[in-house]
Amino acid sequence: MHNMKKCLKIGLFAMLAVAMTSCLYSDFPIDEDGLLITNRSECYVSRLTLLGTDLQSMHYNFEDAVIDTVACTIQVRLKYGADLKNVYPQFSLVTDAKLEPKVTGFTDFSDYKTNPPKYTVISGNRKVRKTYTIYIQEMDFIPY
Amino acid sequence: MNRMKNIIGASLLALFVWGFASCQHEEENLTFGNKCIKRSLGPNVWSTQMEFAYAMAIRPELGNLVEAKVEASIPGAEGTLLENQSWYAKLDGMDTAIVVGEPCVTEGTLSTVKFNRDTCASTLRYYYTIPEEAKGKEVSFTFSAKASNGETVSMQMGPYTVASMDMKLDIALGGPVSYISIEDMAAYTAAEAATMPEKIDLVYFFESYTLAEVEGYDQGVAFNHAFVAPAADAEKFLPDIKLPAGVNRNTKIRDVGIKDAHLARLHLKDSPEAQPAIFIDDIDLRDMDMSTMPNYALDLITNDGMFIETQDGKYKAYIYINSARTGRVGATISMKRYTMY
Numbered sequence: 001m002h003n004m005k006k007c008l009k010i011g012l013f014a015m016l017a018v019a020m021t022s023c024l025y026s027d028f029p030i031d032e033d034g035l036l037i038t039n040r041s042e043c044y045v046s047r048l049t050l051l052g053t054d055l056q057s058m059h060y061n062f063e064d065a066v067i068d069t070v071a072c073t074i075q076v077r078l079k080y081g082a083d084l085k086n087v088y089p090q091f092s093l094v095t096d097a098k099l100e101p102k103v104t105g106f107t108d109f110s111d112y113k114t115n116p117p118k119y120t121v122i123s124g125n126r127k128v129r130k131t132y133t134i135y136i137q138e139m140d141f142i143p144y
Numbered sequence: 145m146n147r148m149k150n151i152i153g154a155s156l157l158a159l160f161v162w163g164f165a166s167c168q169h170e171e172e173n174l175t176f177g178n179k180c181i182k183r184s185l186g187p188n189v190w191s192t193q194m195e196f197a198y199a200m201a202i203r204p205e206l207g208n209l210v211e212a213k214v215e216a217s218i219p220g221a222e223g224t225l226l227e228n229q230s231w232y233a234k235l236d237g238m239d240t241a242i243v244v245g246e247p248c249v250t251e252g253t254l255s256t257v258k259f260n261r262d263t264c265a266s267t268l269r270y271y272y273t274i275p276e277e278a279k280g281k282e283v284s285f286t287f288s289a290k291a292s293n294g295e296t297v298s299m300q301m302g303p304y305t306v307a308s309m310d311m312k313l314d315i316a317l318g319g320p321v322s323y324i325s326i327e328d329m330a331a332y333t334a335a336e337a338a339t340m341p342e343k344i345d346l347v348y349f350f351e352s353y354t355l356a357e358v359e360g361y362d363q364g365v366a367f368n369h370a371f372v373a374p375a376a377d378a379e380k381f382l383p384d385i386k387l388p389a390g391v392n393r394n395t396k397i398r399d400v401g402i403k404d405a406h407l408a409r410l411h412l413k414d415s416p417e418a419q420p421a422i423f424i425d426d427i428d429l430r431d432m433d434m435s436t437m438p439n440y441a442l443d444l445i446t447n448d449g450m451f452i453e454t455q456d457g458k459y460k461a462y463i464y465i466n467s468a469r470t471g472r473v474g475a476t477i478s479m480k481r482y483t484m485y
Binding site: 052053054055056060079080081083085086106108139140141142 | 353354355356365366367381398399400401436437438440442443448
């Protein structure tokens with residue numbers, strides 16, 4: 001009986017701890033995507049890789065995209081023959097930020113010359129929005 | 145607490161009774177028994193082999209094994225046989241074989257081995273080479289064994305669905321240009337392609353052009369090993385290549401990183417080259433959406449793969465590059481092909 005009482009006490013304590021933790025986090029509401037709205041106001045893209053249908057980088061020589069977080073531009077050089085109708089943009093964002101529009105699969109970037117792709121980063125507190133423009137350069141070759 | 149103890153005690157007793165009953169059941173069948181497992185993995189594609197291990201055993205005091213048989217519902221192709229050697233695992237874990245019977249006799253659907261060694265337990269392997277006529281059908285097998293006391297045991301395996309796709313291994317691509325036909329699952333020279341232009345779906349070549357707009361013009365090249373549809377933009381993707389008259393089909397190509405185990409056979413290699421077996425089945429080819437895919441794939445290397453759809457939509461295929469020579473023309477490819485209609 002002594003053991004039973006001890007178990008009950010531990011159980012009650014655990015339940016209380018869970019309830020308190022829930023209360024702490026209830027300060028952060030949830031947005032329409034089910035993500036926490038936090039206090040963070042940072043808002044930037046830290047990395048972008050354009051992947052092909054083989055889910056490998058299409059970047060020329062696997063070089064990194066050049067990201068200007070002030071001008072909100074991303075410069076990417078793609079290897080010759082990269083299929084721009086089927087691009088999977090893989091973004092890394094600052095903590096708690098989210099992207100609009102969402103990347104849900106392969107995207108058509110083939111009209112990048114007239115209509116450079118734009119993605120908006122939204123900060124963790126959902127108060128800062130920055131629209132990044134992706135400028136693509138396709139490599140060309142010199143025939144003999 | 146006492147009640148808890150009673151519940152636990154009752155549960156343990158029930159488990160014990162169930163375990164004992166199971167043992168008794170096994171015991172009843174131990175006079176002469178047989179078991180079978182399918183050893184081969186992946187989709188069953190015609191021309192490949194399905195492999196089974198068939199184990200049979202009789203109590204020594206009751207007799208010995210005299211015959212083992214396998215009957216397939218569809219006659220196997222050449223290479224179908226029931227081995228006349230029994231396999232067991234030695235202490236070091238290595239599979240070891242001992243000849244226990246006369247060589248297998250396969251007639252029609254039936255493969256038979258007659259034992260010539262006094263043995264009461266044996267595990268024989270059965271290899272069924274899937275015939276072309278089994279494509280898209282189901283095949284099943286009846287394994288049976290006979291003992292010297294006249295007793296027989298048997299068991300049914302399957303049915304197993306045989307894939308509808310076709311497969312061709314190790315197609316050599318030479319230079320300077322090879323013309324690939326998905327319909328024929330073959331590669332041709334320019335002269336050969338000129339005689340059958342309507343069958344040519346892909347052009348293979350190797351080019352190493354210097355890239356423009358890179359400082360010094362020495363930092364990279366375009367093309368390398370390239371697979372391009374004859375109808376692709378010639379200036380951009382077929383530079384300096386004069387296609388034979390009439391070779392003009394437009395083929396969709398999806399570059400992928402999948403290494404199909406039937407074609408790549410990397411899972412059969414020793415470590416560190418060995419890779420897990422991944423198989424492309426009918427459904428992967430049939431349901432692959434190729435509508436937005438380009439008509440070229442450039443800079444491919446050994447172990448790359450690509451899905452293909454022919455212009456008329458009749459065929460979808462997967463091509464795997466088994467080897468591509470470094471810095472020059474020449475490659476070996478393997479192909480799986482699904483006929484859509």
